[in-house]
Amino acid sequence: NRVLNFIRILSEENDIYLAACFIPNEDEKALETIAPYCRSILKIPLWKYGSNQAEIRSWLRGVSIDIVHYEWTRSLENYDPSFAKYQIFTYMEAASLRQLIDIENVQPLSDLWATKLLELFHILRLELVDTSPLSGRIAVTTKDADFFRRLFPYQEYAVLNHGITFDDFC
Numbered sequence: 001n002r003v004l005n006f007i008r009i010l011s012e013e014n015d016i017y018l019a020a021c022f023i024p025n026e027d028e029k030a031l032e033t034i035a036p037y038c039r040s041i042l043k044i045p046l047w048k049y050g051s052n053q054a055e056i057r058s059w060l061r062g063v064s065i066d067i068v069h070y071e072w073t074r075s076l077e078n079y080d081p082s083f084a085k086y087q088i089f090t091y092m093e094a095a096s097l098r099q100l101i102d103i104e105n106v107q108p109l110s111d112l113w114a115t116k117l118l119e120l121f122h123i124l125r126l127e128l129v130d131t132s133p134l135s136g137r138i139a140v141t142t143k144d145a146d147f148f149r150r151l152f153p154y155q156e157y158a159v160l161n162h163g164i165t166f167d168d169f170c
Contacts, residue, residue, distance in 0.1 A: 003071065004034055011037035017063065018042070019056050021049045021072065050077035057082075076130045088136040090160070094144040096123045096151075128152045 007016050020031065022043035035041060042059045044052055056078060065084040070076055071092065079087070099120045106113045128151070131137050138160045139145035145157040 004030075004037075007034055007037045014066075015039040017060065017065065019044060019052070019059070019078065021046050021074070050074060052078050053080040056080070070134070073126045073130075076126070079130075079133070081133065086135040087133075088138060089131045089134050090138040090140065091127065091144055091148070091157075092140060094127070094139070094147050096120060096127050097144065097147045099123055124151075128155075131155075 007018070010016060016038045017040050018034065018038045019042040020027070022031070023046050027043075031041060031043065040059070042056065044055070057080070060083075066086065068084040068087045070079065070087070070089045073095070076089065081087070099116060103113060103116045103120065106116060127148070132155065136158060137148070137155060138158050139148060140159070140161055142159050145159045148155070148157045
């Protein structure tokens with residue numbers, strides 16, 4: 001619903017091109033719901049998702065894109081600076097913060113602790129290094145944005161809470 005609401009509202013004044021990770025038989029209904037708000041949708045099967053820059057470039061056929069928005073960490077595998085002048089990433093959660101909390105509940109220096117620590121380094125690379133070339137980074141909670149700012153103060157983190165409409169709850 002979050003992505004649908006953003007796309008629905010943005011589509012009122014913008015053309016939306018959606019390159020989406022796609023799981024056949026699971027994502028059909030969601031894509032049917034979102035399709036009326038998109039100029040075009042490129043469905044990339046999960047099993048071949050990542051390093052799809054050439055496929056995306058071919059799909060766009062020279063369309064000039066103002067902003068590319070990445071919302072899933074794996075979507076950064078398709079990053080290409082030529083896609084748009086502005087490219088932003090939304091952290092749906094601070095996965096590294098969650099991992100730190102998990103590590104605190106594990107016996108220090110145990111095998112599980114070491115495994116979780118290695119996972120933390122991988123997550124931090126994705127969240128900090130892989131997002132560094134982008135124009136902007138968005139956190140969905142103030143707590144997450146503050147965490148990233150403390151961890152890596154050289155980047156800006158805007159806060160944009162989950163995209164819900166109050167009409168959905170009336």
